[in-house]
Amino acid sequence: xxxxxxxxxxxxxxxxxxxxxxxxxxxxxxxxxxxxxxxxxxxxxxxxxxxxxxxxxxxxxxxxxxxxxxxxxxxxxxxxxxxxxxxxxxxxxxxxxxxxxxxxxxxxxxxxxxxxxxxxxxxxxxxxxxxxxxxxxxxxxxxxxxxxxxxxxxxxxxxxxxxxxxxxxxxxxxxxxxxxxxxxxxxxxxxxxxxxxxxxxxxxxxxxxxxxxxxxxxxxxxxxxxxxxxxxxxxxxxxxxxxxxxxxxxxxxxxxxxxxxxxxxxxxxxxxxxxxxxxxxxxxxxxxxxxxxxxxxxxxxxxxxxxxxxxxxxxxxxx
Amino acid sequence: xxxxxxxxxxxxxxxxxxxxxxxxxxxxxxxxxxxxxxxxxxxxxxxxxxxxxxxxxxxxxxxxxxxxxxxxxxxxxxxxxxxxxxxxxxxxxxxxxxxxxxxxxxxxxxxxxxxxxxxxxxxxxxxxxxxxxxxxxxxxxxxxxxxxxxxxxxxxxxxxxxxxxxxxxxxxxxxxxxxxxxxxxxxxxxxxxxxxxxxxxxxxxxxxxxxxxxxxxxxxxxxxxxxxxxxxxxxxxxxxxxxxxxxxxxxxxxxxxxxxxxxxxxxxxxxxxxxxxxxxxxxxxxxxxxxxxxxxxxxxxxxxxxxxxxxxxxxxxxx
Numbered sequence: 001x002x003x004x005x006x007x008x009x010x011x012x013x014x015x016x017x018x019x020x021x022x023x024x025x026x027x028x029x030x031x032x033x034x035x036x037x038x039x040x041x042x043x044x045x046x047x048x049x050x051x052x053x054x055x056x057x058x059x060x061x062x063x064x065x066x067x068x069x070x071x072x073x074x075x076x077x078x079x080x081x082x083x084x085x086x087x088x089x090x091x092x093x094x095x096x097x098x099x100x101x102x103x104x105x106x107x108x109x110x111x112x113x114x115x116x117x118x119x120x121x122x123x124x125x126x127x128x129x130x131x132x133x134x135x136x137x138x139x140x141x142x143x144x145x146x147x148x149x150x151x152x153x154x155x156x157x158x159x160x161x162x163x164x165x166x167x168x169x170x171x172x173x174x175x176x177x178x179x180x181x182x183x184x185x186x187x188x189x190x191x192x193x194x195x196x197x198x199x200x201x202x203x204x205x206x207x208x209x210x211x212x213x214x215x216x217x218x219x220x221x222x223x224x225x226x227x228x229x230x231x232x233x234x235x236x237x238x239x240x241x242x243x244x245x246x247x248x249x250x251x252x253x254x255x256x257x258x259x260x261x262x263x264x265x266x267x268x269x270x271x272x273x274x275x276x277x278x279x280x281x282x283x284x285x286x287x288x289x290x291x292x293x294x295x296x297x298x299x300x301x302x303x304x305x306x307x308x309x310x311x312x313x314x315x316x317x318x319x
Numbered sequence: 320x321x322x323x324x325x326x327x328x329x330x331x332x333x334x335x336x337x338x339x340x341x342x343x344x345x346x347x348x349x350x351x352x353x354x355x356x357x358x359x360x361x362x363x364x365x366x367x368x369x370x371x372x373x374x375x376x377x378x379x380x381x382x383x384x385x386x387x388x389x390x391x392x393x394x395x396x397x398x399x400x401x402x403x404x405x406x407x408x409x410x411x412x413x414x415x416x417x418x419x420x421x422x423x424x425x426x427x428x429x430x431x432x433x434x435x436x437x438x439x440x441x442x443x444x445x446x447x448x449x450x451x452x453x454x455x456x457x458x459x460x461x462x463x464x465x466x467x468x469x470x471x472x473x474x475x476x477x478x479x480x481x482x483x484x485x486x487x488x489x490x491x492x493x494x495x496x497x498x499x500x501x502x503x504x505x506x507x508x509x510x511x512x513x514x515x516x517x518x519x520x521x522x523x524x525x526x527x528x529x530x531x532x533x534x535x536x537x538x539x540x541x542x543x544x545x546x547x548x549x550x551x552x553x554x555x556x557x558x559x560x561x562x563x564x565x566x567x568x569x570x571x572x573x574x575x576x577x578x579x580x581x582x583x584x585x586x587x588x589x590x591x592x593x594x595x596x597x598x599x600x601x602x603x604x605x606x607x608x609x610x611x612x613x614x615x616x617x618x619x620x621x622x623x624x625x626x627x628x629x630x631x632x633x634x635x636x637x638x
Contacts, residue, residue, distance in 0.1 A: 022344050025362060042587040043344060264623065268361040268589040268616030297587030301627075304583065308620075308627035 004146035005240060007188040010157055010181060013150040017055040020086055021045075024155070026162045027267055034286030037163045038267065041155055042275055042297025046106075048227070049155055049178055049295050050079035050142070056151020057140055058083045067091060069137040071124035073099040074227055075296055076142040081112035092137060094128045096121070100300065143177030144234030153181020159291050160185065166193045167288030170278035172295050173197035173206045173248065174228045176237030182293065183244035193291075197241065197248045198277045200225045200256070206233050206241060207248040224253045224303065227274030227296060255280040260307045263294070272299040323465030324559060326507040329476055329500060332469040336374040339405055340364075343474070345481045346586055353605030356482045357586065360474055361594055361616025365425075367546070368474055368497055368614050369398035369461070375470020376459055377402045386410060388456040390443035392418040393546060394615055395461040400431035411456060413447045415440070419619065462496030463553030472500020478610050479504065485512045486607030489597035491614050492516035492525045492567065493547045495556030501612065502563035512610075516560065516567045517596045519544045519575070525552050525560060526567040543572045543622065546593030546615060574599040579626045582613070591618040 022045065027038045041049035054076070058068060067090030070080040077093045084091030091112040095104055096119045108114055117127045132139045141148060155178070156169065169186045173179045183195050199207055200223035209215045209232075217232040233241065251259075259276035262283065263269045271279070275296040282292045299307075341364065346357045360368035373395070377387060386409030389399040396412045403410030410431040414423055417438045427433055436446045451458045460467060474497070475488065488505045492498045502514050518526055519542035528534045528551075536551040552560065570578075578595035581602065582588045590598070594615040601611045618626075 022346065025341050025344055027341065027362060028364065043346060045347065047587055264589055265620070268366055270583055270587040270589065301584070305624070305628040309624040 005149050005180060005184055007185050009146065009150045010153040010185050013056040013147065014154040014157055016059040017052055017151060017154060020055045020083070021051055023158060026159060029266060031283060031286060033288070034282065035289050036282055036286060036292050037159065037166070037289060038279070038292045038294055039155055039159045040267070040269055040294045042269060042271055042294060046075065046078040046082045047296055047298040048075035048079065048275070049152055049293075050075045051082060052154050053143070053148035053151040053177060054079040054083040054140060056154070057145065057147040058087055058089065060147060061089070061138060065089065065138055066136045067138070068140050069094070069128050069131045070140045070142070071095075071128040072142060074103060075298055077103065077107045077112075078110065080140050081107045081110035084112060085110045092131055094124045094131070096124060103298070143175030144236050146236065149177040149181040149237060149240070151181070152178040153185050155293060156182035156291070157185045159293070160189050163289070163291065165289060166190055166291045168194045168196055168286070169291040170196050170198060170282050171293040172228055172274055172277040173199055173241065173245075174230045174274070175234045176206065176241050177234065178293070178295060179245060180237040180240035183240060186291070187244045194246045195244055196281065197245045198281045199248055199250055200228050200277065201250045201252055203228050203230065204248070204250055205231055206238070207250065209233050209238060210242055210248060223273070225256055225273035225277055227272060228277065249281045249285070251277055251280045255284070257307055257310065259283060260299070261310055264308060269294070270297045270299060270304060272296050273303070324468050324499060324503055326504050328465065328469045329472040329504050332375040332466065333473040333476055335378040336371055336470060336473060339374045339402070340370055342477060345478060348585060350602060350605060352607070353601065354608050355601055355605060355611050356478065356485070356608060357598070357611045357613055358474055358478045359586070359588055359613045361588055361590055361613055365394065365397040365401045366615055366617040367394040367398065367594070368471055368612075369394045370401060371473050372462070372467035372470040372496060373398040373402040373459060375473070376464065376466040377406055377408065379466060380408070380457060384408065384457055385455045386457070387459050388413070388447050388450045389459045389461070390414070390447040391461060393422060394617055396422065396426045397429065399459050400426045400429035403431060404429045411450055413443045413450070415443060421620070422617070462494030463555050465555065468496040468500040468556060468559070470500070471497040472504050474612060475501035475610070476504045478612070479508050482608070482610065484608060485509055485610045487513045487515055487605070488610040489515050489517060489601050490612040491547055491593055491596040492518055492560065492564075493549045493593070494553045495525065495560050496553065497612070497614060498564060499556040499559035502559060505610070506563045513565045514563055515600065516564045517600045518567055518569055519547050519596065520569045520571055522547050522549065523567070523569055524550055525557070526569065528552050528557060529561055529567060542592070544575055544592035544596060546591060547596065568600045568604070570596055570599045574603070576626055576629065578602060579618070580629055583627060588613070589616045589618060589623060591615050592622070
């Protein structure tokens with residue numbers, strides 16, 4: 001992984017995916033002593049950074065590949081389905097029976113074939129493997145792959161191109177692909193910048209793994225940040241994360257809701273809880289020039305309504 | 320106006336304001352037979368396109384100007400206050416006593432001095448004129464000025480740079496500065512593109528003025544699109560609008576709410592009713608490649624909560 005994930009492979013990925021992804025803008029807000037330089041990946045066509053990884057891997061496939069397969073209940077499913085549609089490739093997505101109806105419909109709207117299995121994540125993986133073998137489909141993993149992490153790291157590459165120096169960089173850590181890719185380019189360009197990972201309090205598998213010095217698993221998390229409910233870091237991504245990330249900060253569900261509300265009011269952006277995680281920590285402790293990766297905006301409609309009905313926070317000045 | 324507002328003056332404005340405004344991305348969505356190419360000006364630091372006009376005029380002021388004055392109850396106030404803060408100039412904003420508390424606080428948060436007068440718009444204008452004369456302040460009008468319209472037209476210039484050809488261009492029409500600036504560059508680059516203006520049903524002063532062949536006023540509009548409640552087109556802007564705009568389409572408040580809901584779900588964007596007006600028409604009748612200017616996102620929190628609680632629309636596929 002450390003050889004295959006370098007600033008150069010992230011730059012290569014950026015060139016491959018440029019025709020397909022949105023170059024998201026950087027939004028600047030002054031909050032206390034901090035200048036927050038926010039990168040809203042919620043503006044990607046599928047509403048999350050996952051699209052960068054999917055295109056990064058899938059643009060390297062040979063022309064005669066019979067198709068791709070992925071298993072996911074969330075943003076990765078839509079990303080693979082979208083990339084397959086744009087690249088003219090067959091996509092089969094294995095989803096759990098308890099996946100939200102909206103996410104299934106959005107995946108099918110991109111023309112992907114959805115195969116429903118039981119709610120267990122091992123069952124999904126087994127089904128995807130079986131399909132890959134039987135039908136010659138290429139598996140597109142959500143994070144634990146150098147090409148996926150390189151693609152996801154292009155978000156930080158764009159941020160650095162647009163803003164130059166940073167004192168800190170904040171991104172959420174789930175399987176670790178986004179952080180591994182981003183930390184690779186941030187560390188190379190700005191070795192003195194502090195790289196801070198963010199996890200929900202009860203999905204702190206990376207924090208615990210860093211403390212243990214090896215990958216450990218946590219019980220099934222219940223945080224509202226469904227995009228961060230991974231139970232154990234990726235094998236390859238964890239090697240990068242433990243070398244590059246200075247510390248992990250934990251956030252509560254209430255802080256996630258407050259950050260979502262702040263994004264509605266101050267950024268005019270809909271963020272999902274995972275997408276607001278790094279913002280929550282930057283609002284709490286940010287100092288100096290802080291790069292903040294807002295990972296996605298695919299929020300459950302009921303939660304969005306709840307957050308929109310909460311009492312607005314006091315306005316703060318912008319750029 | 321026709322001499323002072325040309326593709327060249329819009330390009331000049333773009334160069335002046337580039338350090339201060341966000342180059343907003345273009346978001347693409349397929350809807351029926353249309354490819355919507357959406358330009359979200361809600362992502363500007365003050366949440367609306369008005370910032371482009373304010374910086375366009377204020378970057379031409381001499382260094383020793385004692386300050387600026389503007390009268391507004393809405394997005395123009397924040398735009399002038401923000402531009403003054405960034406350019407290091409004193410700003411006095413005359414606001415009506417019935418302006419929303421949030422808008423007043425946001426204007427003050429940029430460091431502007433707010434002077435409150437009665438709710439009547441003539442009273443605001445008179446007070447601003449008095450301050451301009453007494454204190455040597457330069458008046459920054461909201462739309463009826465070639466430099467303001469040229470600045471506002473830079474949004475369309477960026478859109479064309481990013482997407483190339485268009486079959487149609489949709490933008491809201493209030494005082495007409497945004498449409499005059501945008502139509503100038505769209506018509507010059509794409510003489511066959513149909514330029515469509517959008518007004519709320521009861522704020523149809525431009526539609527009526529075009530029918531009458533001269534500027535006419537409408538009774539005080541009650542539409543939820545507070546940014547489009549102008550009663551009469553600008554004198555200079557109307558000259559451009561009547562030469563360049565093919566037709567005006569009217570929208571109901573219900574259509575505005577539906578378009579706001581669609582933007583929350585499909586774009587992950589908070590739009591104000593005015594900001595969703597051109598989207599509402601593009602969703603209704605769009606065909607071919609449609610440029611759609613989303614003018615702003617400063618929505619009243621109660622209305623946002625109402626729209627977020629409404630039944631979500633069926634998902635549609637994206638890019």
